[in-house]
Amino acid sequence: MALGRSMLTVGGFTGISRILGFVRDILIAAVIGAGPVADAFFVAFKLPNLFRRIFAEGAFNAAFVPIFSRKLEQDGEDEAQTFARQVFATLAVVLVVLSILAMAFMPWVTLVLAPGFLLEEGASASYAELGDLIVRHLSDPTGVSEKFDLAVSLGVITFPYLFFMSLVALLSGVLNALRRFAAAAAAPVVLNLCFIVALAGVMPFFEDKGLVMSWTVVVAGVAQLALLVVACHRAKFLVLPSRPSFSKDMRTLLKRMGPGVLSAGAMQINVQIGTLIASLQASAVSYLYYADRVYQLPLGLIGVAFGIVLLPELSRRLAASDETGANTTLNRGIEMAMALTLPATAALIAMPWAIVVVLFEHGQFSREASDATAAALMAYSAGLPAFVLMKLLQPAFFARHDTVTPFRMALLSIVLNIVLSFILFQKLGHIGIALATTVSSWVNVLALYIVLRNRGHYRVDARLIWRLPKIIAASLVMASALWAGKRWLLPFLNGPLLEKALALAVLVAGGLVIYGLLATLIGAVQLRDLKGLLRRS
Known part of the structure; x- marks a missing residue:
């Protein structure tokens, strides 16, 4: 399957999932807003979801896919299937x-x-006062706050989601290595559909909103696993459980997963650290959650989709000793990703408030919450290109069976993020946490690039050097137009919901037209290259 077509498949389903995710989050914002119930649920869902992202998009995928791809190429399907069943x-x-x-x-x-x-x-409390409170809680766990008790109760319900989603990650890796990307990319759609049904059809009949959402997570996990099992069956590649075995390949997998947990999951670990610190500020967990959901749309459409497709593609090319083809594949992946990411970044920085107001300011979600969320979104958005580049550069290591080097880079990023988060939170509140995540991610990307270049594993080619400045220029012009348009449409953005939605639609459509025309005119993007990429196998 062509690299470009594979990316469109993954990106298309991811786009559907993220759009449905917006519908889900709009409903959550309207039903529970940004208060204590929302904070408790988001933390309860955060832990299994953190593992899901690290496994499905990170450590497990990074370690499993190259080994499985090698077995397919060198040992045949029977040996690959036996290995998958053992895992x-x-x-x-x-x-x-x-x-x-x-x-x-x-x-x-x-x-x-x-x-x-x-x-x-x-x-509120200082770090020292919080430390004293934690010590008192450890000696006497009675009398804790209602929000803490609620988070514990919901966490017990949601944690089994990790079981189902880790098995989904395994089956997704199998299907991706077989170059069958659709089912794995469609799995998150099931989660969002389950939430939409629960919020719109079940929630009105129950008072305990957090309980309904937590059980919805578990039901969605079962449904996603069922979808992947059916997809593997249709691919005539049944991954039925066998006896656990610590074979040589299994020990290799576990050895590579260790450092891969941090290297592939650095961004998610950074977000989790931010959640921990944000719990010190009322509603800050919710503000960061809603901001995260907005920038996750382009990240999922571009970074995650490209990373998922690049890993098996690079693994197969390197297994065939095609270093030149691997370098070209990575360059074209970065070029395509930046052509989509940089305008999205410019748009999110130019009009975060307009986006948040239209998407979330309904029901229990107040204007104060919109302002706080928009500020966090702007800070996160500055790191969006880094988040995407991380997803593209790490596969260049993983495909070479190297999870240790990205681990070291990720460790540097995590330490920097912890230090910056504590410092900036004191000055800027939850906005400082978002900024810390952005800065540490850029440092991670820079370190990854330097190591790849010094080892001769990646060379930026002339085409990328020629086109990247043009992509940046077109994105900046578009951002300027959006900023001016937002000021002109401000009365409509403060109006009824329909006026808000129409105003945002005008801004988005106008930005797309401006960027598309300018990028094509100055040669940042050429349609014939995209068509050629889709035809290339």
């Missing part, structure tokens, strides 16, 4: 044990994830 069985046993332990110790897990929830709603 399935071993992973299932580990996940059952992990889930039981996490659910049993959820109060301590919640204390690590959101220590600020020990504070009463609206209260």
